[in-house]
Amino acid sequence: MAESIIKRYYDTLGEGKLLATNCLDCEGYTFPPTTACEYCGSTDLEFIHLSGKGKLLFLSHGVAPPPNARFVDIAPYAYGHILLEEGVYVQGIVTGVKPEPEVLQEIYDRGPALVEPDIIELQGLKILAFKMV
Numbered sequence: 001m002a003e004s005i006i007k008r009y010y011d012t013l014g015e016g017k018l019l020a021t022n023c024l025d026c027e028g029y030t031f032p033p034t035t036a037c038e039y040c041g042s043t044d045l046e047f048i049h050l051s052g053k054g055k056l057l058f059l060s061h062g063v064a065p066p067p068n069a070r071f072v073d074i075a076p077y078a079y080g081h082i083l084l085e086e087g088v089y090v091q092g093i094v095t096g097v098k099p100e101p102e103v104l105q106e107i108y109d110r111g112p113a114l115v116e117p118d119i120i121e122l123q124g125l126k127i128l129a130f131k132m133v
C-alpha cells in the first residue's frame with residue numbers, strides 16, 4: 001500500500017464508493033481505511049467497498065459552530081451514528097433533516113431509520129454524508 005490511502009479514499013468517494021479494508025488475518029473491516037487493521041493491527045489487508053447502506057441509530061445536532069470552516073455553508077445540520085449493513089459503525093452528517101429538537105424526536109420515536117450514502121461536495125472536497133431512505 002505505497003500510495004496514499006487518504007488520497008485513494010477521497011478519489012473513490014468521488015466515484016460514489018466507500019473504500020474500506022478487509023483484514024486477511026481476522027476479517028475485520030476498517031473504515032475509513034488505514035494502513036493497519038483496527039482490530040488486530042495486521043497489515044495484511046485488501047481494499048473493499050462498503051455499501052454505505054445501514055441503520056441510523058442516533059441523531060443529533062450541534063449547537064456549537066462547525067468544527068471546520070468547510071461546514072459553515074451547510075450549518076446547522078443533523079449528525080448521526082450509523083450501523084452499516086457490513087457491521088461497521090460510522091458517524092456522519094444526515095442530509096434532508098431539519099436539525100430541530102421536535103424533528104429529531106419524531107425520527108427517534110419512529111425507531112431506527114434506514115439510510116444510504118449521500119456524498120456531498122463542500123468547497124471542492126467530497127464528504128460522506130447520509131440520507132434517510
Ligand SMILES: [Zn+2]
Pocket residue numbers: 023024025026027028037038039040041042
Ligand atoms: Zn485484523
